[in-house]
Amino acid sequence: QVQLVESGxxxxxxxxxxxxxxxxxxxxxxxxxxxxxxxxxxxxxxxEFVATISYSGHTVYADSVKDRFTISRDNAKxxxxxxxxxxxxxxxxxxxxxxxSGSSYPGNADEYENWGQGTQVTVSS
Numbered sequence: 721q722v723q724l725v726e727s728g729x730x731x732x733x734x735x736x737x738x739x740x741x742x743x744x745x746x747x748x749x750x751x752x753x754x755x756x757x758x759x760x761x762x763x764x765x766x767x768e769f770v771a772t773i774s775y776s777g778h779t780v781y782a783d784s785v786k787d788r789f790t791i792s793r794d795n796a797k798x799x800x801x802x803x804x805x806x807x808x809x810x811x812x813x814x815x816x817x818x819x820x821s822g823s824s825y826p827g828n829a830d831e832y833e834n835w836g837q838g839t840q841v842t843v844s845s
Contacts, residue, residue, distance in 0.1 A: 722746035722754075722834040724817045729839030736843075737805040742817030742836055744798040755825035756793055756800040757832060760813035760841075767816065767829045771802060774825040782827070784810075807843045814838040 728740040742756065757772035771781045771791040779791055790803040800817060818832035826832075 724836035
């Protein structure tokens with residue numbers, strides 16, 4: 721079982737930046753390859769894909785965050801980060817870190833096996 725713990729959420733003004741981090745732990749991690757992703761969800765809405773990164777560093781972003789958000793990972797530390805910039809109130813959500821074993825890095829939340837507890841991000845106008 722893999723445990724994921726997010727940190728770094730908070731309140732930021734529109735146009736500002738915020739960095740989220742996620743620490744993964746568990747006996748099924750490295751050296752086995754695994755992908756990590758970020759998703760977000762507003763109350764009453766479905767979980768939305770934000771970004772994902774493969775074990776080797778390939779990335780995919782949602783169109784809504786492309787060129788504003790950057791996902792990165794440190795395999796030695798089992799961490800993944802999401803750097804968010806030029807934020808707007810539309811980015812206000814609970815952000816979740818997720819992981820899945822294997823080399824693929826899909827944008828479908830249903831294909832991820834492990835989830836963090838989520839961290840609130842609020843962008844004020």
